[in-house]
Amino acid sequence: MSGAEEFVPPQARLPGLRKAVQDCRGCGLYRDATQAVFGAGPETAWVVMIGEQPGDQEDRKGEPFVGPAGRMLDRALAEAGIRRSEVYLTNTTKHFKFERVSGKRRIHQKPSRTEVNACRPWLDAELRVVKPHLVICLGATAAQGMLGTSFRITKERGTVLDLPDHEAQVVATIHPSAILRSDDREAVYQGFVADLQVAAQALRSLQAG
Known part of the structure; x- marks a missing residue:
């Protein structure tokens, strides 16, 4: 299939x-996923992440950023001075891509450029509705999707x-899952918080202006 566009209801x-x-069948990822995981947060959010x-946990629960990386993000947002309740959280693709190892264990696989492009109409629709003043891209897949x-x-x-x-405006940083994979978690975490502090300062400037 050519992508998700035909499944996105206009003006919704x-x-x-x-x-x-x-009901999206815009790429093949829906076949193995438990469900699509759409974005979450207020429609009036100033920030989209x-x-x-x-x-894995997001796929099971149907909400974004509820697993270990989400808990890491919560901690960093609080430290940087950004309230998660005021952020709209989403992903470039809405289905979990994985490989199964040792029985039931499911290991994340990076979505392909084709899959990211196929899912882009959903992200475009979210941005159309929320109209954020600031976008924070977590990781290279999101950053390259938005910035080339x-x-x-x-x-x-x-x-x-x-x-x-x-x-x-947009600020790109690492994905919080990169902290969990790092051999020096504290140093990588502090770099992540520093990036979010830059975003927080940009947000304050936008709100003041």
């Missing part, structure tokens, strides 16, 4: 989009940029 608000995404894809494939997290993370084709 978040509740309509959240219901419709369960975009991750890569739902993880030449964007490099290692070089441009923690920098406030203009978001192409939107009246919003």
Whole structure:
């Protein structure tokens, strides 16, 4: 199939989009996932945070960022001075891509560029409804999806940029799951918080302006 566009109801608000995404067949990821995991948060949020894809616990519970990476994100947001209750959280793809190892254990697999592009109409619809002033991209998949494939997290993370084709600013940083995989979690975590503090300062400037 060519992508999700035919499954996205035109002009729908978040509740309509959240219901419709369960019927999406825009790529093959729906076949093995438990359910689609749509974004969560207020429709009036100033900030949209975009991750890569739902993880194992998100796939089971149907909500984004409720697993270990989500708990890491909660801690970092609080430390950076951004309230999660005021953030709309979503992912570039809405279904969990995984491989099964040792019985029931499911290991995350990175979505392909084709799968990310196929799912893009859902993310575009979320951005259309929420109209964020600031977008925070968590990880390379989200950052390259929003800023182009030449964007490099290692070089441009923690920098406030203009978001192409939107009246919003954008800050890219690592995905919180990268902290969990690191050999030096504390150092990587502090770098993550520093990036979020840059985003928090940009948000305060936008709200004051």
